[in-house]
Amino acid sequence: MVRELALKFSIAALPVAIRLPLAAAGMIFFAAVASTQVALSVMARQTAQQTELLGQIYLDGLSAVLLPHVRAGDSEAARAALHNALSFHEGIVERQLAFVDARSAIVVAARGETVAPQAIPSEVATRVAGTISGRDGSAWFWRPLQTGSEAYGTVVARLDVSGFQRDRERLRWLLLAADLAFSGLCAVAGFFMVRRIQQPVALIAQRLYEAALGLPKPIEAAAMPVDKPSRLMFHAFNAMVHASREREDMLAHMAEQQRKADLGQLAAVIAHEVRNPLGGMRTAVSTLRHFGDQASVREETLGFLARGVDALGQVVDATLASYRPQADWRQLTRQDLDDLRLLVEADSRARGVRLMVEIDLPENVPVPALEVRQVLLNLLLNAIRATPRDGQVGLSARLEQASLVLKVSDTGEGMTRSVIRAYEAGLDEPGGPGLGIGIVIRLVERLNGRIGIEASPRAGTTVTLALPLQPEEQKP
Structure with a gap:
C-alpha cells in the first residue's frame, strides 16, 4: 500500500x-x-x-x-x-x-526396451x-x-x-x-509521438506563463505547426499578444496625457495662488522706490513684503501636501506632540505669545502620526500669528470614546465668518487666511475627521478636531 x-x-x-x-x-x-x-x-x-x-x-x-x-x-x-x-x-x-x-x-x-513401464x-x-x-x-x-x-x-x-x-x-x-521488444519499441515511439503532438500546447503554455510575468511574446512563424487547429490556436495567441501590447501602449499614452493634465492643473493652481501675492509685492517694491526715505512707509511696506513671502510659502506647503508621496503609516506618540511644542516655541517667543500644552494621552494613539503633526503644526502657527503680544495659545489632547480630540485655541480677534465657512465647508477660498488652511482641509478629510470652530472677537478662536482611531485591520 x-x-x-x-x-x-x-x-x-x-x-x-x-x-x-x-x-x-x-x-x-x-x-x-x-x-x-x-x-x-x-x-x-x-x-x-x-x-x-x-x-x-x-x-x-x-x-x-x-x-x-x-x-x-x-x-x-x-x-x-x-x-x-x-x-x-x-x-x-x-x-x-x-x-x-x-x-x-x-x-x-x-x-x-529402455522405457520404464507405467500402469x-x-x-x-x-x-x-x-x-x-x-x-x-x-x-x-x-x-x-x-x-x-x-x-x-x-x-x-x-x-x-x-x-x-x-x-x-x-x-x-x-x-x-519478440512481443516485449516490439511492445517496448511501440511504447517508446508512442511516447515521443505524443510529446511531439504536445509541443504546440506546451509552447502555448510556456508563452502564457511568460505573459503572466509581464513578458508576452508572439510565437515566431518558424514555430508554427503544420496542422490547421494548432496553427489557428497559435494565430489566436499572437492576436492576443498584439492586443495586449496595444492596450499597454494606450494605457501608457493615457498615463502620459494624465500626467500632462495634472502638471497643467498644478501649474494653473500655482499661477493662480502666486499671482495675487506677486502683484502686491510688485506694488510694494514700487512704493519703496518712491517713498523709501519715509520710515513709516518703509516699515509698512517691508511688513507687507514679509507677509507676501509667507503667503508664497503657504502655497508651496499646500502643494507639497497634496502631491508628494505618502510616508509609511505609524502611530502618534507623546513624543510627536512634544516635538510640535518645540517647533512652535521659537515662533511663540518671538511674537511674545505664551504656549500652554495639556496632553492626557497614552504613550501610543492609533492615528497617523505624520498627518496629525502636519494639521496641528499649521493650526498652531495660525493661532500664534493671530494672537497679539502677551496673548496665549493652547493645545489640548485627550481620548473620547473611539476618537482623538484635539483643541487649538488662541486669544486673538477671532476668525471671520468667511474663514469659518471655509473650514467647515472644506473650501480654500482665495483671499482667506491661507496659512495652512488648504493643508488642514485635505488632511482632515483624508483622516475622516471633523472640524468644529468657535470664534468671537473677545474670546478668540478655538478649533476642535475629532479624529477617529484606526483599528489594526484598518491601517494602511
Missing part, C-alpha cells in the same frame, strides 16, 4: 508534458503485451488440439494393424504387431502400446476415448477398436511428445521476447 501511494504521488509530481506521453506509452505497451498473451493462449490450445489429433491419427494406423489379428482372436499375433510398431518411430516415439480386449478383458501390451490410466476403462498428458513428456491416447456396431476393445498408446512440448515452449518464449 505504501509503495502504491509513493508511486502514485511520484507520478503525479511529474509535469503533464511527461505524464501524458508516459500514460500513452504505458497503454500501448499493455495493449501489445495483452494481445500477444491472448494469441499465445489461443496457440497453446490449438497446439494441444493438434497433439491430440496427432495421437488419434497414430491410433488409426495402429488399429488398422491390430484389427485382423483381433478378429481372428490371435493374441500372439496382436502382441507381435505391437512390438513391430515399436520398432518404427520416425518423428513420434512410442513408449508403450496396448490393446484391451473387451470380450476377455485380456490386455495385450508392449513397451520399449494404464484408469480413465481408459471409464471413458471411450481421450488424451492424458504426463509429467515426463509423454501422453496417453486411447480409442475404441470397432467396425460398424461391433466393438473388439480399446487401443492404447503412450507416445513421447516431449519434442512437441519443447518446440512449443521455445516458440512461446521466442514470441514473448
Whole structure:
C-alpha cells in the first residue's frame, strides 16, 4: 500500500508534458503485451488440439494393424504387431502400446526396451476415448477398436511428445521476447509521438506563463505547426499578444496625457495662488522706490513684503501636501506632540505669545502620526500669528470614546465668518487666511475627521478636531 501511494504521488509530481506521453506509452505497451498473451493462449490450445489429433491419427494406423489379428482372436499375433510398431518411430516415439480386449478383458501390451513401464490410466476403462498428458513428456491416447456396431476393445498408446512440448515452449518464449521488444519499441515511439503532438500546447503554455510575468511574446512563424487547429490556436495567441501590447501602449499614452493634465492643473493652481501675492509685492517694491526715505512707509511696506513671502510659502506647503508621496503609516506618540511644542516655541517667543500644552494621552494613539503633526503644526502657527503680544495659545489632547480630540485655541480677534465657512465647508477660498488652511482641509478629510470652530472677537478662536482611531485591520 505504501509503495502504491509513493508511486502514485511520484507520478503525479511529474509535469503533464511527461505524464501524458508516459500514460500513452504505458497503454500501448499493455495493449501489445495483452494481445500477444491472448494469441499465445489461443496457440497453446490449438497446439494441444493438434497433439491430440496427432495421437488419434497414430491410433488409426495402429488399429488398422491390430484389427485382423483381433478378429481372428490371435493374441500372439496382436502382441507381435505391437512390438513391430515399436520398432518404427520416425518423428513420434512410442513408449508403450496396448490393446484391451473387451470380450476377455485380456490386455495385450508392449513397451520399449529402455522405457520404464507405467500402469494404464484408469480413465481408459471409464471413458471411450481421450488424451492424458504426463509429467515426463509423454501422453496417453486411447480409442475404441470397432467396425460398424461391433466393438473388439480399446487401443492404447503412450507416445513421447516431449519434442512437441519443447518446440512449443521455445516458440512461446521466442514470441514473448519478440512481443516485449516490439511492445517496448511501440511504447517508446508512442511516447515521443505524443510529446511531439504536445509541443504546440506546451509552447502555448510556456508563452502564457511568460505573459503572466509581464513578458508576452508572439510565437515566431518558424514555430508554427503544420496542422490547421494548432496553427489557428497559435494565430489566436499572437492576436492576443498584439492586443495586449496595444492596450499597454494606450494605457501608457493615457498615463502620459494624465500626467500632462495634472502638471497643467498644478501649474494653473500655482499661477493662480502666486499671482495675487506677486502683484502686491510688485506694488510694494514700487512704493519703496518712491517713498523709501519715509520710515513709516518703509516699515509698512517691508511688513507687507514679509507677509507676501509667507503667503508664497503657504502655497508651496499646500502643494507639497497634496502631491508628494505618502510616508509609511505609524502611530502618534507623546513624543510627536512634544516635538510640535518645540517647533512652535521659537515662533511663540518671538511674537511674545505664551504656549500652554495639556496632553492626557497614552504613550501610543492609533492615528497617523505624520498627518496629525502636519494639521496641528499649521493650526498652531495660525493661532500664534493671530494672537497679539502677551496673548496665549493652547493645545489640548485627550481620548473620547473611539476618537482623538484635539483643541487649538488662541486669544486673538477671532476668525471671520468667511474663514469659518471655509473650514467647515472644506473650501480654500482665495483671499482667506491661507496659512495652512488648504493643508488642514485635505488632511482632515483624508483622516475622516471633523472640524468644529468657535470664534468671537473677545474670546478668540478655538478649533476642535475629532479624529477617529484606526483599528489594526484598518491601517494602511
